Amino acid sequence: MIRVDAGVYIGAASDLNDAQDLINAGITHILTVDSEQPAVPDESFRMKYIHALDESKTDLLSHFDDCISFICDASEESKAVLVHCHVGQSRSAAVVTAYLMKCHKMNFVDACAKLQQLKPDVKMNEGFVDQLALPQYKEYRLLKLTEKYPELRNVPKEMFAADPSLSTCSEVAYRCKMCRRTLFNGSSILSHPVGHGPTAFGHKKLSNQQRGYETQCTSYFTEPVQWMEQAFLGVMNGQLLCPKCSSKLGSFNWCGEQCSCGRWVTPAFQMHKNRVDESNTLV
Known part of the structure; x- marks a missing residue:
């Protein structure tokens, strides 16, 4: 020992x-x-x-x-x-x-x-x-899950990251702006290559100002966290609400969603950056 x-x-x-x-x-x-x-x-x-x-x-x-x-x-x-x-x-x-x-x-x-x-x-x-x-292993594991559980009636418990509000660890945490409830840790954020900006949104008409402008990511894409489990029951997509104050944080879609940078992320657990605050310590 x-x-x-x-x-x-x-x-x-x-x-x-x-x-x-x-x-x-x-x-x-x-x-x-x-x-x-x-x-x-x-x-x-x-x-x-x-x-x-x-x-x-x-x-x-x-x-x-x-x-x-x-x-x-x-x-x-x-x-x-x-x-x-x-x-x-x-x-x-x-x-x-x-x-x-x-x-x-x-x-x-x-x-x-x-x-x-x-x-x-x-x-x-x-x-x-x-x-x-x-670090790409988490993304790969989630992608394989969408293939194995197309109806997602029974998502394995081990796929969820631990709820950071139930324990303390010295890493960057992200909280609800409204009620300060801790939602996820920095290690739960899944990175993705930056997309091609506005040009990736072919269905939208671009203004002259938007042309040539590279859109930044306005959301965090995370792994699923334990408090999200109830939102997933029987559905493939929906809203992500704060488990404490019910304010809207973002959305999820097991088939994927497009980031503001233009990159398609599958599956997607998307938290809008303007709805959460970064904190260096958990309380």
């Missing part, structure tokens, strides 16, 4: 054998990322289990937000968390790397280097490396 950050440890399943050692280290939360759920070492521990095989085809990305929220919950309470898999080299390393990237704003290379320095035997499988290193 090795300390990676204040209140964050990485280890193996064998570290659960001695509850007193965990207690002595101040650990109160245990996050297991393994193929089998472990026995609870002591009823006083708060446990979270993620079923995952150490295989390149295993999708850990879908669980990163949930895992990071659990880690941040421990931090929030000034407690400590142990993140472990079977031997502490691949699955737990991927989760801890994701935590360092998201909460410390580190890039993949630097996060890996820090973890490797602290725990030289860390060796993530290639699939996990790809999921951490390629």
